[in-house]
Amino acid sequence: MKTLFLPAALAVVTQATLASGATPDFVSNRVNINQVNANVFEAIPRGATNTDRIWCAASEYAVRRLGADWRQSLYVERGYGRSVTTGRPTSVQFTLDPKDTGLAPRESGFSFQAGANVSIQLANTRCAEIPFRMD
Template sequence: MRFFHVFAAVLTFAVAAQPAYAFTSRNGARVNQVDAAVFEVVPRGASNGPDIWCAASEYARMQLGASWSAEIFVVRGRGPSVTTNRRTAVQFTLDPAAAGVTPSGGSISLNSLKAGEHMSVQLANTQCNVPFGRF
């Protein structure tokens, strides 16, 4: 019986010590859920806007079950990650009202990543195929 308790304690520690990365995109960005409404894209290193939008679209589609026509909204532009110790992350949502975001109107710049900017999952997914340096 004592062995079981030791084993359970070790297993609990091992599971708790693992980072809680929910998803890794094809370009290597990690995407973590911040809360019920917000998720965070944590790029691998210096990353451009198309890579970040690509990771957000993959997570929205594959993990959250969003439709191709669903809109992804920037909650917070580049800033420190709240789910990792990385210096750069961008936060997104599929529900701007729940995240307290006012959607912006008009066109966006792929690299600005300002709160309220948005695009469909399908349009963001097209950024996955943009050759590096061409945006």
């Protein structure tokens, strides 16, 4: 009786986990990336992390998953806040096209204030400071 129950319970838990969005769209250096909508994605650090990891992961996602050009700008859509895709307490949202989201671009720089922006190539230089590891 127990042997029949275990596989069924495991299947239910697996489906519930996948339905809840527990699997990130992309992972880079302990930062999960999830697409929020067609124009916005969020970087969700796992555990304590520095800002370099967030910029690095966002740049990697923009190029590898969204097909962005290295010269394109990466904009902070929303600074630190609760993740809308996972509920975790810390995330930063990014966009590649501020016109589509109504975002007013600000000065360039690595701050997490809405509108702050840098080129994807410059954001990717933050990866050089991080020892690379596959998650």
